[in-house]
Amino acid sequence: xxxxxxxxxxxxxxxxxxxxxxxxxxxxxxxxxxxxxxxxxxxxxxxxxxxxxxxxxxxxxxxxxxxxxxxxxxxxxxxxxxxxxxxxxxxxxxxxxxxxxxxxxxxxxxxxxxxxxxxxxxxxxxxxxxxxxxxxxxxxxxxxxxxxxxxxxxxxxxxxxxxxxxxxxxxxxxxxxxxxxxxxxxxxxxxxxxxxxxxxx
Numbered sequence: 636x637x638x639x640x641x642x643x644x645x646x647x648x649x650x651x652x653x654x655x656x657x658x659x660x661x662x663x664x665x666x667x668x669x670x671x672x673x674x675x676x677x678x679x680x681x682x683x684x685x686x687x688x689x690x691x692x693x694x695x696x697x698x699x700x701x702x703x704x705x706x707x708x709x710x711x712x713x714x715x716x717x718x719x720x721x722x723x724x725x726x727x728x729x730x731x732x733x734x735x736x737x738x739x740x741x742x743x744x745x746x747x748x749x750x751x752x753x754x755x756x757x758x759x760x761x762x763x764x765x766x767x768x769x770x771x772x773x774x775x776x777x778x779x780x781x782x783x784x785x786x787x788x789x790x791x792x793x794x795x796x797x798x799x800x801x802x803x804x805x806x807x808x809x810x811x812x813x814x815x816x817x818x819x820x821x822x823x824x825x826x827x828x829x830x831x832x833x834x835x836x
Contacts, residue, residue, distance in 0.1 A: 655687040655805060659699060661831025667705055668822045676706030676726065683731075685833050693739040697750065701731040701831075705758075707782060707820055725763040725782050725820060731756050731813075733792050746798040748807075754790045758783070758819055782821040790815040790827075807833040 660682045667677035683701035690696065706726035735752035763781035780786075796809030813827040 653689055655685075655689065655835040657685055657805075657833060657835030659683050659685050659701065659831050659833045661829055663703070664828040664830060665824065665826075667824055668707060668820075669824050670822050671707075674707055674709060676708050676724075678704040680704075681829060681831060685835060687737070687835060693742065693746075695737045695739075697733070697735045697737050699731070699733045699735075701733070703729040703731070705729045705820070705823075707822065720768045722766045723763070723781055725761070727758045727761040727820070729756065729758055729819070733811075733813075735792065735794075739798065744800055746800060747795070748798060749793075749795045750809075750811075751793040752791070754792045754813055756788045756790065756815065756819060758786050761786075784818040784821055784823075786819075788815050788817045788819055803836050805833070805835045807835070809833065 660680070662679055663677070663681060666672035666675060668675040681701050681703050683699055685697060685699045687695050687697045704726070705728075706724075708724040709722050731754055733752060733754040735750040737748055737750040739746040739748045741747060761780050761783060763779055763783075765779070765781050790813045792811055792813040794809050794811030796807055798805050798807040809831055811829050811831065813829075815825045815827065818825065
């Protein structure tokens with residue numbers, strides 16, 4: 636039993652050198668719906684989990700799971716034809732899964748880095764409401780995945796930042812840019828920039 640405990644405590648520093656896990660938090664830059672930013676109901680935060688495998692020569696591979704709350708609403712009714720209008724409200728959970736190759740430019744306590752790699756995005760728990768005002772003056776409400784262009788989309792991300800390393804704690808502020816191949820909801824941005832901070836052990 637004592638031998639096992641000695642082995643376990645000896646393995647912790649080795650494990651910390653090979654793997655890091657933690658959380659990320661931050662804010663999106665720019666508008667989620669640049670064509671109609673006043674109609675956006677996207678929340679101004681992001682949060683998620685991160686894991687990193689450290690390789691030789693200051694290389695590593697990072698996998699993130701980033702959560703955002705997105706949405707779109709028309710505060711006023713849209714005219715379809717004379718005397719017939721429609722009003723939308725759409726909300727969804729947005730998950731992003733970047734798989735990034737990462738390189739630290741220097742060693743030591745302060746470590747600037749760059750990263751890049753593919754990203755997958757998924758919309759879940761999509762909630763949509765459309766209210767039609769008919770010619771007769773009545774209102775018809777309907778629910779469904781309105782304004783959905785692609786539930787799953789792919790993109791490519793590049794970023795850079797700096798890691799502050801103190802014992803087993805790593806604090807990593809970063810700016811990351813993502814280019815999406817397709818829109819998720821109608822009018823959503825293909826270009827995305829985020830500022831985030833990672834806390835890993």
